[in-house]
Amino acid sequence: MIRAVKGTRDILPPSSAVWNHVESVAREVFRAYNYDEIRTPVFEETQLFARGVGADTDIVTKEMYTFDDRGESLTLRPENTASVIRAYIEHRLDQLPGVCKLYYIGPMFRRERPQKGRYRQFSQIGAEAIGSDSPATDAEVIEMVTEILTRCGLSGFEIYVNSVGCPDCRPKFVEALKQRLVDVAPGLCADCQRRATANPLRVLDCKIPHDQPAIETLPSILDHLCPACSSHFEQVRMFLTDRAIPFQVKPRLVRGLDSYMRTTFEFAHGALGAQNSVLGGGRYDGLAEELGSKVHAPGIGFSIGEDRLVLSLEEAAPGAHRDPLQIYIAPMGGAALRHCAGLAHELRRAGVRVELGPSAKLKRNMETANKLGARYALLVGDNETGAGVYALKEMSSGEQRNLDRAQLLETFRSPSL
């Protein structure tokens, strides 16, 4: 038997309805914040990601689906920011007035070991605001993403923000951290001892309870920000407070892409287990130049893990967003079967969700109507077609009443039915 490949999966009903819900909510919110959609290719030149994501990140060194296309190295996109910036440069979108605000929804690919909330093909809903380095933009982006999650029906998520400094101040902090770790590291877990030299920032993200007291004593990047970064972060916090966003400053938040500078943020949800990050984002003021732009194009963006968002929503409210069948038409007899085709078409044009029984056996049709969860069954036989009335039966109560065609359409014109 041929099965979906490891780390990929089929989105089946009723889950697909939740996906559609999430996507339509996101599009509404993006519209309200004046974002427009961009659709970039699913694969790009490998170099784009090597430079845009960071040549020595895990994503680039071991997680990319890279293939040779007759001498050209191509890669399935592991994330979308690099592609959006590439398109921004290629099409000179910097020439457009105002901040360039773009959103995307689509699949990304990373060859990781699959587990709950982590798949090799996964979907991200993301956005980029390019052309502004204002802290007000950061705050608006964070407000917008909060709005998306809230309007999707998610609650109980935590908002973490941090500043990781700039190419000016971050290296100095890393150096200070390294020196401090020479003394502290021997008392930490084995992983942290390894990280102390390999990737000191990761020590800050350690989750081992035993290590926490020692980690608390390590220097905070927020004390090492240069004046410009410090002021920027202060304003981000101020604007977030103005907007009543319940954020927490997490100086130990060191996740994200290599190109992140200054503001970074992450939203976490408890129902997700170890992969508890439902979205991540940050500012990348040097990325466009890194990708060859002649003009300075500071930007900030985020991406929501759509799979994880759907997972959280389904855990909180199983069975939500169903769109129940409204009418099951049960024809009785060959003449009625033919008569019902036109009737069904008319109802469907009026926006009613209709299933037309494919055969003329009443009992069988009623059974099916019940199993499909139809709100109403419409019984159509010789009595009904002759008199021009139909018997509408409410399935839950068993009540039945006779309606002519006009009354029937009028009844279902109201969207609540």
Added chain:
RNA sequence: GUGCCCAUAGCUCAGCUGGUAGAGCGCUGGAUUGUGGUUCCAGUGGCCGUGGGUUCAAAUCCCACUGGGCACCCCA
């Protein structure tokens, strides 16, 4: 990529220290030829994840592989 756990019918699972499989739900039909749900009866269902090994005999024990879960790593 590493470690631990798991894999039996469409689904949820039982199957004792080895003797070649069961339940509930579902699905199909009937009791009920113009009325579903409840009930009753019958039927449908499985290369026991795949391949190898031990054995007279393997769903059961051993190994490998594949897939899944959790943790690490990392990230969305």
